[in-house]
Amino acid sequence: MPLFVNMRHLEAGNVRLQGELPADELDIDARDDVVRANQPLHYDLDVQELEDALLLQGHLRLVLDCLCVRCLKPLKYSLDLKPWACHIPLEGEDQAPVVNDCVDLTPFVREDILLEFPRHPLCNPECRGLPGVSAGKAKQTGRIDRTEAGSPAWSELNKLKL
Numbered sequence: 001m002p003l004f005v006n007m008r009h010l011e012a013g014n015v016r017l018q019g020e021l022p023a024d025e026l027d028i029d030a031r032d033d034v035v036r037a038n039q040p041l042h043y044d045l046d047v048q049e050l051e052d053a054l055l056l057q058g059h060l061r062l063v064l065d066c067l068c069v070r071c072l073k074p075l076k077y078s079l080d081l082k083p084w085a086c087h088i089p090l091e092g093e094d095q096a097p098v099v100n101d102c103v104d105l106t107p108f109v110r111e112d113i114l115l116e117f118p119r120h121p122l123c124n125p126e127c128r129g130l131p132g133v134s135a136g137k138a139k140q141t142g143r144i145d146r147t148e149a150g151s152p153a154w155s156e157l158n159k160l161k162l
C-alpha cells in the first residue's frame with residue numbers, strides 16, 4: 001500500500017497511519033553502492049490538518065543493507081527517525097498535489113530518509129580495513145582512483161567471494 005492520507009478522513013479529526021511501505025514504493029534512488037534500501041519502511045504517524053498544511057508526527061524506521069566502507073563486510077544499519085515531524089503545505093508554490101482527495105506522503109518521507117543515510121558505514125568504528133591491503137599497495141593498483149570514480153564496493157566484494 002502506498003502512503004496516502006485521505007483529506008475527507010481528516011475532516012473528522014487526526015488520522016493515524018501505521019504500516020509498512022515496501023521498498024518498491026519508497027523507491028529510494030541508491031546513488032551510493034554501499035547503502036541499499038531493500039526492506040520495507042515501517043511508519044507510525046499521526047496526521048493533523050492545519051489551516052493550509054498537513055502536520056505529520058511520529059516514527060519512521062528502515063533497516064538498510066550496507067557495506068563497511070573499509071573492509072566491505074555486509075552490515076545492517078537501523079535508521080530510526082523518532083520523533084519525526086514533517087510540515088506539508090497545501091497552498092502556495094510548494095503545495096502537495098491532492099488527487100482524489102488524497103495526498104501522497106511518500107515523497108516527503110523519502111526526502112527525509114535520504115538525508116539520514118549513513119555516509120560512510122563502518123562495521124566497527126575501529127575497523128582497519130581488509131588485511132593485507134596497505135594504502136601504498138592500493139595506490140599502485142589504482143584502487144583509490146576507482147573508489148573515487150564511483151564506489152566499486154560491490155564488485156570488490158564479488159571478487160573476494162571467488
Ligand SMILES: [Zn+2]
Pocket residue numbers: 068069070071072073122123124127128129
Ligand atoms: Zn569494516
